[in-house]
Amino acid sequence: MIVLLAVGLPLLLLAGCAAVVITIGGNADRVVTTADEPKARVDLSAPSQQPTLATQAAPETGATDPAGVPTSSPPSQAAAARVGEAITLAGRDPGLQVAVTVNQVFATATSANSFLKPKTGYRYAAVQVTLNPTGQAVYSDAPSNGARLIDSEGQQYDSTVSQVSEGPSLGGSVTVSPGDSRKGVIVFEVPEKAVLVKFQFALNSGFADQKGEWLLN
Template identity: 55%
Template sequence: MFWLLIVCVPILLLFSCVATVVSIGGDTTVTTQEDRPGAVRSAAPESTQPSPVQEAESPAAAENTQPSPVQEAKPSAAAVGGAITLQGRDSGLQVAVTLVKVVENAKPKNDYSKPETGNRFFAVQLILNNTGQAAYSDSPTNGAYVIDAEGQQYSSAYGDVQEGVSFHGSVTMGAGDSRKGIIVFEVPQAAKISKFQFALNSGFADQKGEWLTQAAG
């Protein structure tokens, strides 16, 4: 009997261990801390990617519907024979100026008024008509200039020519009155005079008339 117990007990213990191993190997479940009863499952981490932000459509810049200010048109140059009405510094001073003719090579009236060697007399004839309310009293030669093709400007010169009577000194005329006269310029022989300019108030008036000159005999 004693020997039977010695043999049977170890055998029973051996079979118990084998059964336990087989049970564990046949259906093993791995649990994590969160899968265990009572464990708190942590929430899934939120995506750190910023949600795509739609680009706000900025309102288009409002187009300027206001009409652009119209710049005052500069009077175009007149031709020989054309008239330009000029405004003086006084609001009542207004004179219509007509370039009657151009003399490319004006002939001196006497030996005392000759151009220097290499120069010639260039002359223009004007008619001044006072169309304003104020009296015109000025020296027309002071506000007169000619310009050559290279942009060189020449002021009037003292001289008498055979092609007409010069404006001598000051001219005074009331409203509706007119005067006619020659203005002489001394220019180089080779100069090609392309423009004549004239302004009231001895050239200090803001408005200036311009004429395109043409060759004349």
């Protein structure tokens, strides 16, 4: 058997690659070795793939506006407290914080004015509170404007200007400096058969974002 070795070992340089081809006999067996793999082309004319502001993921800890920009979360409502407990509420003014304590609830209160009585089928109820500013701002408000009384059927009642014998009223305006306090009752006129279950209070005549809630039974 005669083996013919082709002496010609052509070196092919194509696009930066070296290839060696060996031919044995008449067969077309080829061995190709590559010195350098061709590098991928980079199309510099393609547009950038960087995400825009609207497509970037927003942080999981906050809400976002339509443009994808994180926004601060609204103030949460304070947890419900019991009679005798205080809730510190924030107001709309910088540095305004007031510790509000519901001291006592008078489900039926007595009118302090013999000429001013609740209408037929109704009675007076009163909630005694203590207001103690704990922030840096002076608390100046009409506390009764931010007070609500709620019964077992979900009916809500606003305060009234009536006076009762259970204590001095907070029906007017008060001004309290930090470190000082005010104590008085907020009076409501409610149906005689109403079962009172919740008292709610907010600063700034009820317009502050944070609301305090007390369970009455």
